[in-house]
Each structure stands twice: as C-alpha cells, then as structure tokens.
Amino acid sequence: MSKKIQKRDAKVSRELIITHAKALFSEKGYASASMDELGERCGLNKAMVFYYFKNKKGLYESVMREILVEIQQAIMEENKKHQTPEEELEGFIRTYAKYACAHPYLPSLLLKELSDSGAMLPDMLFSSMRQLFALFSDILKRGEEKGCFHDAIPMILYFMILGTLNLMITTKPLRIKAAELGDIEVDTCAQCDINDIADYMTDKIKLMLKGCE
Amino acid sequence: MSKKIQKRDAKVSRELIITHAKALFSEKGYASASMDELGERCGLNKAMVFYYFKNKKGLYESVMREILVEIQQAIMEENKKHQTPEEELEGFIRTYAKYACAHPYLPSLLLKELSDSGAMLPDMLFSSMRQLFALFSDILKRGEEKGCFHDAIPMILYFMILGTLNLMITTKPLRIKAAELGDIEVDTCAQCDINDIADYMTDKIKLMLKGCE
C-alpha cells in the first residue's frame, strides 16, 4: 500500500483525462469531441480539462505526443534486438501491427491526421513521424548496401506498410459487417488476426524487395 | 446561345453547392464544415443548401455518392479495355492513382471515412466500396486460375493499393515541407509524380504476386 486512497490526486486526474481523451478523439475526431463529454467520461468537472491542459488544442497535442512517443519507443526498442536488415524489417512491421492493434486509437488518429496533411499538428507529429521514417529508411538503406534489398523507395514502402495496417485495423467493423451480408462472393478477412496480416505483409514485401534474379 | 444568361438557375446552384461542398468537407471534415461558410463560398444564402438538400447529412451523402460513383465508373470503364489479369491489375492501379490525384478530395474524404469505419455512411459508401473491391478481387481470382498470380489475399492487397496511393496524395504538402527542412537525410518523394508512384507499385505488386519459382 504505497499510497492511500484519496479523493484528490492531480496525477491520477491528469492521466484519467488523457486516457479518455485518446478514446474520445479517436472515436469522434477532433472537432466533434466535446470537452463536456470528456469531463463526464472522466467523472470530473469539465473545467479540470482546462486546468490541466490550457485548451482543447493543447490537450489534443498532449494526446498525440503521447501516442507517437509510445509507438516510436516500442519500435526502437524492438529494433535493437535485431541484426540483419531483413530481421529489422520484419520486426518493424510486426511491432507496428501489434502495437496499433492493441491501441486502436493510434491508427484512427493517425489516419485522420494524415488525411489532413497534419493540419492540426504543425511541428510535432511531424518530427515524430520523421524520426520513425528515418529509422525505417535506414533499414532499407543498409539492406541495399548489403545486397539483400533491391530498388526500394522508402517513402512509398513506409506508407504501404502503415497504410495497409492502419486500414486493416480501422475497417475491421466494416469488414465484419460486409462478411455478414455475404451477397457478394468476396473474402473480407473479417476474422483475420493482425499477426497473420503482418506475417503476410512481411512475406510479400520481402519478396518485392528481393526481385527475381 | 442555347441559354440566355439568367440570374437564377437551379441546376447551376445545385452544382455550385456540391462542388464547393466536396472541397469544404475534404478540407475540414464533416463536423467542422460550416454550412454558413459553404453558402458564402457559393455566393449563395445558407438557406439554399437546405433548399436543395434536406440537411447537412443529406448533402454529405450526395457528395460521397457522387465521388464514389465517379471513381467506380472510371475504373470499370478502364477495366473493359484490358484482357489479361496482369493488364487489368495495372489498369486498376493506374486509373485509381490518376483519378485520385486529379480529384484530391477523394483520398481525403475516403481516408476520413475509413478511419471511422464508415460511421457517417451506413449503406452507401459501403455498397460502392464493395463493388469496387469485388471487381478487384475478381481480377486476382482470374489471375490465380490462369496461374499468373500466387497466394493473393485480395482484401490486404486492396488496402495496400488504396492506402498507399491515398496517403501519398494527402501527405504531399507534408512531404514537401519535410524535404525543405532537410535536417534528416531521407528522400520524401516530395517531387514524385503520381504516375511514377503508380508504376512503381504496379511493378512491385506484380513481383510479389509472381513469387520466385
């Protein structure tokens, strides 16, 4: 019992707000996320949001900073474990997939932000995204130098991976619905596991970087 | 002179509203798009929006219906021109890329919608997206039967293509900005032509469907 139960705890309140804000922003988008509703969800007065974060935009920035730092750390951590560019690439895809699936507000918020070209996040998303991309780009570069990857355009491959994984996660409810209708004979991967998707993608991307010499 | 200049023309006004609505919704998103501003942009009174479309949601649906029908037609038209699955696949990617680049509200609106799992469009986006996916799925199926494609998971490949192309289009301003900073040594494809991107993707996707037997 390192801490007795207390009614007032700034740290707890602050974290409560951030946690619920992640969910709310990703559910409704920035504009439709109401600070009144956020207060309610937290069981706190709405004014507390402005007490801990100066305004709505400030809260949003804190939310985005947190999730971007988190995914970046997860991937960098993972990356250290691997030696060869092939393993690193595999690790990158797997880790992103796993993390994004476990924290589905990430794909949702990221896609919303990217569909705006980052209108809401002038500097921050930006530098975080660039660092992640630099890491990815480096994997491919080392792969080319070592002769195991050919003809890679990092920017396109980066969005190929993030785009596919993010969409597969955010559209899951839609794909389940489509499968239930079943009037068109198509497989929407409604029951696919994200790890299987990541494996498939890893496989295919390796294939396309190998070439067929 | 089939028509004299007149101050009032329902068809013109309606189209004016739809045209500006496409831009406004894709710039700001559904929630932040103000009907007052839309009226202003059209040079019409806001009430006209509700005169021609019953409410904001109705307008949004009309906008989405129009753009989804357009892209669907463009792709179906193109598809008729080709014989082999390989050519069809190539045509699919190229046509989507070209159309989306020429009408950049499409990628923006589509990504916003998909990041919500189509929360705004219960039926419509849905059936339109499914038809397009069915067409794509069919190309791959025929390719497998003919023996020229291997191990294709249509749903994943579909989002791989749409995800990559949509993101490459919506993030263009971001990528240009990143290139101008230039503090990290990475190529953001800031000046890439969308046709080159489509060619690269076609190439790579063919490679990954061929396998290396």
Next chain:
DNA sequence: CCTAATTAATCAACTGGTTAGTTAATTATA
C-alpha cells in the same frame, strides 16, 4: 404581344441548442 397570375429561387433574420473557455467560490490535503 402584352400583362396578370403562378411558381421557383433567393435571402435576411431568427431560433434553440451546443461548445470552448472563464470565474469565483468551495473543498480537501499537507
């Protein structure tokens, strides 16, 4: 061909509801 009646298109001004953000008072904790 002109004009009166009808219909269609447009607008200014309003309404009810919501929202981000503020403030001044209140309660808990150290």
Next chain:
DNA sequence: TATAATTAACTAACCAGTTGATTAATTAGG
C-alpha cells in the same frame, strides 16, 4: 492555515436548421 484540486454557474460565439417575405422566371389569358 496555505495551497492545490475541484466545482457550479456563467458567457460569448457558433452552428444547423426554419420561416416568412421578396424577387425572378414561367406560364396562361386576352
């Protein structure tokens, strides 16, 4: 008791949608 955390009540701006009046175009009748 001093300070940090919390609240209720408020404000000013905004927004979707409505209404009733007005103007332009169309049609019909003499």
